[in-house]
Amino acid sequence: MHEMLTQVILNGLFLGAIYSLVSIGLTLIWGTMKIINFSHGCLMMVSMYISFWLWFIIRLDPLISIFIIFPLMYGIGCLFQRFIIMPILEAERHAQLLMTFGLMLVIKNTVLYVWRADYRIVLPLYADLFFRTGEIVFDAPRVIAFTAAIALSIGLHFFMTKTSMGMAIRAVAQDSEAASAMGINVYKIYSITCGLGTAFAGVAGALISTYYPVNPEAGTVFMFMAFVIMVLGSMGNYLGAMVAGLIIGVTEGVTAFLISSSLRQAVAFIVFILTLLLKPEGLFGRLLRR
Amino acid sequence: MKSFINYIDKKGFSMVIFMKVDKRAISKVVAVVIAVIVVVVAVGGYFAYTAFFPPTPKVTEVRIGCPYPLSGTAATIGLDCKPLIEWFVDQINKEGGIKSLGGAKLKVIFADTESKPEIARIQAAKLITEDKCVVLMDGTLSGNALTQAEECEKYGVPIILGASSSPTLTERGFKYTFRHWAHDKMLARSLFAFLKHLEKESGKKVETIAIVTDNTLFGVDCGKAYKLANEDPEVGGYKIVEHIEFPIGPTDLTSEVARLKVAKPQALFLAVTVAGDCILLQRTFKKMDFNFWALFSASGHHMPEYGDIGKTGWYVYIRLPYGPDMVIKKPWVKPIADKFKELTGREFTAYPAAAYASLVLIREVLEKCGSTDPKKIRDTLAEIYIPPEKLPLAHAGIKFDENGQNIHALPGIFQWQETGLRLVGPPDVAVVKPIFPQPTWAERGG
Numbered sequence: 001m002h003e004m005l006t007q008v009i010l011n012g013l014f015l016g017a018i019y020s021l022v023s024i025g026l027t028l029i030w031g032t033m034k035i036i037n038f039s040h041g042c043l044m045m046v047s048m049y050i051s052f053w054l055w056f057i058i059r060l061d062p063l064i065s066i067f068i069i070f071p072l073m074y075g076i077g078c079l080f081q082r083f084i085i086m087p088i089l090e091a092e093r094h095a096q097l098l099m100t101f102g103l104m105l106v107i108k109n110t111v112l113y114v115w116r117a118d119y120r121i122v123l124p125l126y127a128d129l130f131f132r133t134g135e136i137v138f139d140a141p142r143v144i145a146f147t148a149a150i151a152l153s154i155g156l157h158f159f160m161t162k163t164s165m166g167m168a169i170r171a172v173a174q175d176s177e178a179a180s181a182m183g184i185n186v187y188k189i190y191s192i193t194c195g196l197g198t199a200f201a202g203v204a205g206a207l208i209s210t211y212y213p214v215n216p217e218a219g220t221v222f223m224f225m226a227f228v229i230m231v232l233g234s235m236g237n238y239l240g241a242m243v244a245g246l247i248i249g250v251t252e253g254v255t256a257f258l259i260s261s262s263l264r265q266a267v268a269f270i271v272f273i274l275t276l277l278l279k280p281e282g283l284f285g286r287l288l289r290r
Numbered sequence: 291m292k293s294f295i296n297y298i299d300k301k302g303f304s305m306v307i308f309m310k311v312d313k314r315a316i317s318k319v320v321a322v323v324i325a326v327i328v329v330v331v332a333v334g335g336y337f338a339y340t341a342f343f344p345p346t347p348k349v350t351e352v353r354i355g356c357p358y359p360l361s362g363t364a365a366t367i368g369l370d371c372k373p374l375i376e377w378f379v380d381q382i383n384k385e386g387g388i389k390s391l392g393g394a395k396l397k398v399i400f401a402d403t404e405s406k407p408e409i410a411r412i413q414a415a416k417l418i419t420e421d422k423c424v425v426l427m428d429g430t431l432s433g434n435a436l437t438q439a440e441e442c443e444k445y446g447v448p449i450i451l452g453a454s455s456s457p458t459l460t461e462r463g464f465k466y467t468f469r470h471w472a473h474d475k476m477l478a479r480s481l482f483a484f485l486k487h488l489e490k491e492s493g494k495k496v497e498t499i500a501i502v503t504d505n506t507l508f509g510v511d512c513g514k515a516y517k518l519a520n521e522d523p524e525v526g527g528y529k530i531v532e533h534i535e536f537p538i539g540p541t542d543l544t545s546e547v548a549r550l551k552v553a554k555p556q557a558l559f560l561a562v563t564v565a566g567d568c569i570l571l572q573r574t575f576k577k578m579d580f581n582f583w584a585l586f587s588a589s590g591h592h593m594p595e596y597g598d599i600g601k602t603g604w605y606v607y608i609r610l611p612y613g614p615d616m617v618i619k620k621p622w623v624k625p626i627a628d629k630f631k632e633l634t635g636r637e638f639t640a641y642p643a644a645a646y647a648s649l650v651l652i653r654e655v656l657e658k659c660g661s662t663d664p665k666k667i668r669d670t671l672a673e674i675y676i677p678p679e680k681l682p683l684a685h686a687g688i689k690f691d692e693n694g695q696n697i698h699a700l701p702g703i704f705q706w707q708e709t710g711l712r713l714v715g716p717p718d719v720a721v722v723k724p725i726f727p728q729p730t731w732a733e734r735g736g
Contacts (some may be wrong), residue, residue, distance in 0.1 A: 004548040007578075011544040019541075109361060117365030118636075119566040119595040128602070130577060135551075139577045211573070212541070213566040213595075217363055221539050256545035261536040262505055264545070 003135035008257040009250055014142040016249020017149035018204055022222050023229040023241040024153060025200035031173040031236030032193040035085060038100040041223025042107040043080075043198050047073055047205030048214045049115060055122045055209075062122055062206045063144065069202045077198025081191045089190075112216045119213040127210065145207035152203060153242045156196075160238070169193055173236060228272050234282030244283060247271070349394040349662050354379075354652060355417030355426040356398050357438055362405025363539055363564055366593065367430045371645040372400060373633040374626075378649050388653070390660035396653075399423060403434050407507075411437035418445045424662045425450065425655075427648040430641060431563070432456030433507040439467040447664040448671055450651060452644030453611065455588070456511040460695040466664075468671050470651060470688045471644055472699035474508075474515035474588065477609050478559070481586040482516075482525040484607070484703050484715045485557060488584065488726040496583060500532035500555035502546070502571075504562050510535065512561030512588045531555050538563060540570070547574045558585045565593035572596075572603050576731055583727035592704065592711060594637045604708065605728035609701035611683040612643035615713035615721045616702070623682040643682045650680055651688060684719070 026040045047069050054060040054068065088099050129140035160166035171179040172189045180186045204222070212218065229248055233240030248268050255267040275283060316324075356375060358368035379396045387393040399421045401413035410433075417423045418441065426442055426449040428435050435454035442449040443464045451459060451469040455477060460469050472480075489495055501516045503509035513535065520526035532553035534546050550558070562568050568590040574580075587608040590596070596603055614637065617624040626646065627638035651674075656662075659670035676688035684702040691697050703715035705724050714724040 001552055004552055008545045008548050011542065015542045112361050112365060116369050117361070119366070119564075119569060119593075121569065121595065121598045123599075128576065130579075132579070137577055137579065213569050215566055216361075216365070217539060221541055225541070253542070253545045256536070257548050261534050261540075261546050261549075264540075265537060 005254070005257065007136050008253045010136070010138070011142070012250035012253030013246055014146040014249070015253065016246035017146045017153075017242075018208055018245075019222065019225050019229050019249055020153060020242040020245025021149040021200055021204040021207070023226040023233070023245055024156065024238045025197035025204070026226050027230045027233065027236055027238050027241045028169075028193050028197040028200070030230065031238070032169060032176075033081075033085060033089065033190055035089075035096050036100065036227075037197075038097065038223075039080075039104040039107055040197070040201055041219030041221075041226065042104050042111075043073065043076065043219070044201040044205040044208075044222060045214075045216060045219030046107065046111065047202035048209040048212075048218055049111065049120075050202075051206040051209040052120050052122050052214045055124065056120075061124050062210050063124070063148075066148075066203055066206045069206050070199045073202030074195040074199040076202075077195035078191045080198060081194035085190070085194060086187070108216050108219070115216070117216055119215045121213055122209045124210055139211070141210035145210065148203070148207055152200065153238070156200075156238060165192065225268070228268065232272050232275055232282055234284040237282070237284045240282060240284030247283075349391045351397050352388060352391065352394050352425075352656060352662055353421060353423040354396060354398045354649075355401065355414070355421060355423030357401045357403050357410055357413040357417060357426065357428055357434070359405040359430055359434065360400065360402040362403075364405040364431050366565070366595075367641045368402070368405075370634060370636065370639065371430070371642050374630050374642040375645050375649060377629060377633060378646060382649070382653055388656045390657045391662070394662075403431075403438075405431060405434070407431075407433040407437045410434035411441055414438035414441040414449075415445070418442070418447050423447065424664050425652055425667055427645070427652065428452070428454065430454065431506065431508065432459060432511065435459055436507060439464055442466045445664075446668075448668040450648045450671075452648050453641055454508075456507050457515065458507070458511060460693040464694065466668055466694075468690050468694040468696075470647060470685065470690075470696040470699060471611055472701055473695060474512045474561075475518060476699065477588060477701055478512065478515035478519040479522065479525055480701050480703070480716070481559065481588075481607070481609055482519040482522070485584065485586065486525055487715065487717060488724060491724075492726050494583070494727060496556045497529060498531045498553075498555045499528040499557045499559060500534070500550055500553055501530060501559050502532075502534045502536075502550070502562070503560065504538040504564075504567060505535050506538055506563050508563055508589065509538070509561045516559045516561075528557070536567075538567065540567065543567075543571050543574045544578070547571070547578045547580050551578055551580050556583045558582055559588075560585060560591075561588040562590040565590050565596045568593075568596055569599055569603070572599060572606070576602050579731050581730040585728075591706070592639055594639065597706070597710070601708075601734055604706045604734075605725055606706050607703055607714070607724070608705075608711075609703050610640045611647075611685065611699070611701060612638070612640045613702055613704040613711050613713055614638075615704070615711075616643075616682065616684065618713075618721055619684075619719065620679075620682060626682060647681045647683050647685075647688075651676055654680075 029037050050069055051062045051065050054065040088096050126140035131138040168184045169189055172186055176186050229241055229244045233244030251268050251271050252264045256264040359365055360368040375398055379398050383395045387395045401417055403410035403413050432454045435451050439449055443466050448466045453471050455474045457473040457475050501513050503513040520528055536546055585606045587606055591606045591608045592610055630638040655670045659666045678687045684700050685698050686700055687698040688696050689698055702713050704711045705714045713721040
């Protein structure tokens with residue numbers, strides 16, 4: 001029983017890291033542009049398909065295909081910012097929401113039309129590679145996904161705190177007008193942020209494809225939790241998103257194991273609601289007191 | 291007027307029409323009265339005639355509504371069925387359409403339910419009220435069928451359900467719902483009976499079982515049906531050590547399998563709607579090295595993509611109205627299976643086979659009743675019998691009881707083996723022998 005609980009907690013951490021990776025992209029875009037991108041999960045799903053086809057056609061391992069997917073999704077993110085976000089940047093919030101929601105539907109239905117709703121499986125060489133310690137088992141795809149997600153998050157942290165570009169992004173996130181007055185090209189920062197956020201979703205998609213069936217609904221499933229994590233970790237705070245992802249992952253897993261599988265998401269949402277009631281700005285935000 | 295009546299009395303009414311009327315015999319007033327009577331009789335007669343013998347306009351088209359999931363979690367099912375339905379309708383039309391309706395052509399109108407019950411309800415109403423469909427067919431998700439059947443009952447249009455198996459569907463006293471596939475209680479009992487057969491054949495006694503379902507209407511109803519079957523002393527009597535209901539489309543199932551591992555059931559009874567969840571579950575069994583003797587599934591495991599996980603997915607039993615070995619039992623099905631593969635690039639499965647059977651039924655009903663009146667179609671459905679040789683399914687025919695449930699619905703029991711999805715039961719129709727108990731993960735290797 002104790003070993004199984006340990007297994008569940010570890011697995012919750014692995015799952016949480018992936019949630020974090022999806023959520024970090026989302027929170028980056030919100031942090032700088034104050035836009036909620038509903039199509040983020042669908043872009044992740046598209047990258048799952050790219051990973052699948054690269055594996056299916058030329059047997060390219062998803063871990064290697066990340067090096068193709070990252071720049072590709074970065075480019076898509078920049079185009080997304082230029083042609084979708086830019087025209088609605090100053091629009092009403094509901095117009096922005098409707099635009100990204102509409103884009104989500106367009107992407108999902110296009111994928112459905114082109115590749116149908118079939119579940120597709122990526123089976124890399126390490127798909128069935130397990131490490132066992134007593135009753136506790138580590139499967140290679142999740143361990144790799146977890147490691148990559150943590151490494152990317154740390155890399156992002158260094159990028160944001162140690163490079164001039166990262167600092168410029170943070171400056172724009174804090175006050176875009178002041179940043180602009182200081183000579184920062186705000187629109188260029190928007191483009192880079194959107195590219196980075198989408199690239200993170202792309203990497204998450206490639207990593208998930210190693211153990212999760214690829215299908216048009218996959219993005220929606222992860223996106224749902226990513227929104228919760230973004231708010232829980234304080235909107236715009238990528239470190240907060242990372243920690244919140246791990247919390248939600250473990251909460252879900254432990255609930256399903258100790259209480260009921262039906263309540264796995266309900267309990268995660270109760271944690272989310274309680275946190276917001278006690279700390280409306282999220283776990284890692286500044287207190288919003290008047 | 292008095293002279294007119296006297297005249298009729300003397301000469302008879304016909305004389306009024308043929309004789310030359312003189313002014314003394316009929317006045318202007320009388321002439322007007324006669325004219326009014328003639329007009330009233332003519333108009334009244336026409337309406338009376340049309341009321342008792344309504345004119346039958348020539349039927350050129352019979353509209354069949356297909357509210358199928360073409361997007362959402364169960365889109366694979368709808369997208370599989372759609373091309374086959376369109377092809378078969380085209381074949382029927384090429385063969386001369388519905389003979390009893392003067393060669394009227396069938397026309398199918400699809401509507402996307404997005405795999406959601408409330409959208410399914412809206413689409414069913416639209417198909418009836420806007421598209422003027424006289425009969426609907428579905429047979430995918432029980433939750434969708436539930437709301438669609440309510441709309442059909444409201445508007446008095448029959449709906450034919452293929453593979454929707456929730457018992458609720460035919461337990462609500464609806465008059466316009468007809469299901470040719472077996473419901474979960476029948477199916478659950480057949481799986482438990484098969485487990486008893488396996489025990490008897492192998493000499494290995496199963497003591498404990500677990501029930502694992504998703505939280506759809508189908509999953510929940512199947513879970514109840516499994517419990518009910520287990521209460522039947524003839525086929526049940528096992529100790530249920532775990533009952534898990536997980537949300538459809540989970541991101542992970544490690545916790546659920548950990549629970550199962552702690553409970554240590556010897557056999558599992560599953561009801562998981564979509565193949566993706568079956569794949570995730572099976573791979574998690576392997577990861578967690580969770581071993582048991584047999585897994586009986588109600589759905590999901592028969593989809594072609596499940597076969598993509600190779601030996602990780604072997605030895606699962608699934609009850610189906612159709613499986614690949616059906617072509618051995620019914621060779622005429624092979625051209626249909628081949629056509630399906632040509633249309634979709636995929637293997638012919640239970641869902642499109644059930645849709646094919648629904649169309650066979652609709653054609654026979656229309657031929658028999660010779661009408662597009664939904665009420666007459668309903669009445670014909672209630673009394674028709676379709677022999678098994680006309681169906682690409684394991685059924686012993688189609689004959690509905692007073693609730694609209696096919697009393698001849700029989701499942702074949704299939705098992706994933708090295709050679710594919712094989713027919714292993716019931717024993718009298720088996721093509722190959724079942725493998726029981728299934729090997730452990732260590733014994734399987736790789």
